[in-house]
Amino acid sequence: MTAENHTAPLLEVSELSLVYRGASRSLPIVRNVNFSLDHGEVLGIIGESGAGKSSIGNAVIGLLAPGIAQTAGTIRLEGTALEAVDGEARRALRGRAIASIFQDPSSSLDPLMTVGAQLDETIAALSPELSRSDVRARAIQLLERVGIPDAPRRHHSYPHQLSGGQRQRIVIAMALAGAPSLIVADEPTSALDATVQKQILHVLKGLVQDHGLSILLITHDMGVIAEIADRVVVMKDGAVIEQGATAALLQAPQDPYTQRLLAAVPKLRSVHPDPASPGVGAREPILVVENLSKSFGGRSILDLFGAGKPHFALRDIGFRVPRAGVLGIVGESGSGKSTIGRILAGLESAEADRIELDGQRCDISHRNRAGSLLGRVQMIFQDPSSALNPRLTVAQALTECARATAPAGEDTSQAAVRARVIETIERLGLQTLHLDRFPHQLSGGQKQRVCIARALLARPKIVIADEPTSALDVSVQAEILALLKETVAENRLSMIFISHDLAVVQDICDDVCVMRNGRIEDYGSSDFIFGQSENPYTRHLIDARPKILAA
C-alpha cells in the first residue's frame, strides 16, 4: 500500500454495474452505483427485494452468484482496485480484510461440526502461524467478545444446540477472527426476533465503537438502519435513488420512493388510555377457547438419544374472538402462536376443555373429524408463493375453492361461481385479466390478494391470518394490511391475526394476546396492552422495537 492510501476511504465503489447473463438474455442487476465507506463508519444499503443490494455485497466479498458478472466500475479497498486482485490473493483478502455475516445464522454454520471447531478452523486458516492452544485461546476470547456466556463450554456445542441469537453471535465471532477492517453484513438480523435483533445490533455497534471496524449493512428494514447506520444508500431496481446521513435522510427524505418507503413502515402509536374503553369480553364472542393444550412427544428411535418427556407447545390457552372483530396474537418465534392458528383451522389436533364456534361446540381431538373446525375457519398463510398451487391459474384455484365450500342448494353452475369469483377479486383490487394467470406471473402482493380471495370465497366464520405480510416488501405490506382492515370492516368478518410485529397488530386488532413459550403472557384490549399493561414481557417487546426517528 502506498502513502496516498491514507487519504483514500476504506471502501470506494464507483460506477459499479452487475449483469446477470442468462441463457437467452442479459439482465442488468445493478447500474452505475457509487458510494464510499470510511473507517469506523456504518453504511446502510436499503431497498426492497430485487433492488440488487445483496449482489453489491457479494461483489465486495468477491463471491458473486454464478451467472452474475461485473461489467463496469471499480471496487477499491483502501485505494486498491479489487478487480485487479484475483484467485488466491482474493481469497486471502476474505476473512482478513473483508469479512461477512449472512442473514440466517442457522444455515451459515455447518450442522455437523461444533461451533468451536468451526471457529478454530477459521482462525487457523487466517493465522496459520498460531499453535493449537493459541488458536483455542483466541477462539474463547472471540466468543467472549461477542457476548457468549460460558464460552469454554459453548465451544463444544453444535449449532442446533444454540439459539438463533447465539448462532449469529458465533457467526460474528468468525467474521472477527481475521481482524478485518470491513464487515459486509447482509440482513444480519432479519431472521431473528425483535429482542434478539436488538442485542445483535448492539454487538455490531460495539465493534464499530470499540475497534474502529466499518460495516456495510444490507437490509430491507428501516428500523435497523435507524438503529445503527451512519449513512444510508437507498436502492431501487439496481440503481441508487438517494444517499446521505441517516438522520437527515430519515427526517427529510428527498426522493418520493424513499418517502413512500418510510411512510410504509408500521409504527407504534402512543396510546393514551381511555378509562371508558370497553374491556376484553365486552363484545359478544364468535369463538371461545378454553384451556387449549398441545403436546408433542413422539415415539421414535430418536427417543434413545433424547428425553422421552412430552414437550408442551401450548398450555392452558384461553381467549375469545369478538364477533366482527380482530384478535391479535403476538409473540416471538417458538411462542406457539402459529400452532394456535393451525389448530383452530382444523389442521392439527389438540386437547381443550371447550372450543365453541358461533355457539356450537367443536371437537378438535382429531384432524379432519366431522364437527371439527375444518372449513369453517379459513387461513391466510405467510408466504403466498408457497400457499398457491403453481400449476393452477387464479381462476382454477378460486373456482375450486368456491365449489368445494358452497353450501348445499347454492347455484354452482360455471357462470354463477365465476360471477362470485369475479366479484370477490374485484373487491380485493384484482382484475378479471388476472384470472387466467399462474401464480408465478403475479407479484407478491397480488398473490396474497388471491389467497385472501380464496379465504373469503369459502365464507368462513373466522379468518386466521398467520403473518400475512411478513414475506412481502414494506410498501406492499402496507397495502395488504389496509386491504385486510377494509375487508374485515366491510364484511363484518371476524379474524385472528397472528404476527410478531407489534405495530401491525396495534394497527389492526381490537384485542391482543401476548404469547410466550406456549402460554399466554398478557391479554387485553389493544389500547390496554399498548398503553397500560405493566407486564414486563409486554413492555420488553414494545421497547425492543427499533425506533425510527420522528418521520
Next chain:
Amino acid sequence: MMALFKVIAGRLYQAFLLLAVMSLVGFVGIHSVGNPVYNVVNIETATPEDIRRATELLGLDLPLWRQYFVFLQNLATGSFGISYIYHQPAFALVMSKLPATFELAAVAMIVATVTGTGLGLLAGTRPGSRLDRVVVAATVYALSVPSFWLSMMLILLCAVTTGWFPSGGRGSTAEFLGWDWSFLTIDGLRHLVLPALALAIPNIALIARLARAGTVEVQRADFVRFCRAKGISDRRILFRHTLPNISLPIITIVGLQFGGMLAFAVVVESIFAWPGVGKLLIDSIQLLDRPVVVATLTLVALTFVVLNAIVDLLYAVLDPRVRISA
C-alpha cells in the same frame, strides 16, 4: 437407560420377526419346489423301501407344519439341522463359506465407496464441466451393464487375453482368527481383484451419483458460501464440510449393498468360481437342501439387522442432531 433398553428390545424383536419370516420362506419355498428325497437317494438303484426309509429319516413324512415345529425345536438347541447333501451341520457349512464371501464383499465395497465418493465429489464441485458429464454418462453405462457380461468381459480382457490376473478360484489362503483368508497372500489377492471389481463397478456408479447429487446441493448451501467468505481453502471445504454432509445417504446405501453382496453375489461368485455363500445358496436351492437354504437365509436376515444397527450408530456419530441435545 430405559430408552436404550427399549431400542435394543425393539431391534431384537425386529430381528426375531425377520428370522421367523425368512425361515418360513425357506421352508415353504423349498417344499413347493419338489421333494428333496430324490436328490438324497440314488434314483436308479433305490427301491420304494429305500425312499420310504430316507423320507422318514429326514422327517419328510410329517406334515409341513410339524416339520417346521421340529425345526424350531432344533433351533432352540442351536442347530439348523444337517445338510441333506453334505451330511454336515448346515450352519457350520454356511459359516465355513462366509469368510470368502465376506472378504470379497468387503474389498468390493471399500473400493466402491472410496472411488465412488471421490468421483462424486469431483463431479459435484464442477457441475456441467466435461469431467462431470463424463462421470454422469459413465455411471449410466456401469449401472445398466448386466453383471454376468461385466464379469465375462473382465475375464476376457484381464485374464484370458493379457493374463494379468487368474480367471477364477480363491488362490492360496492363510489362516487368521481360525478362518482361511485370501487377502493375506499375494496369490489370493491376485485372485480377489477381478471378482471384487465386478462387484464394485456398479456400486461405484451408484455411490458416485449419490455423492454428486449431495455435493451439488451442499455446495449451494449457505454455510459453504460462508466458509468461502471466511477464507477457508476449497480443499478444506470439500473434505471437512462437504464430505461429512453428503455421507449420510452414502452410508445407508453402502450398508444395504454390502448386506446384499454377502448373500446374493451369486452371478459373480459362480462365474469366478468363488466358493462363497452365494454359490452355496444357489447350489443348495437346486439340490433342495432345505437346512442349508434356511440357515443361509436366516444368516442373511441377521446380517441385515446388524448392518442396519451399525448404519444407525454411524448416523449418530456423524450427525450431532441425532444425538442427545444437551
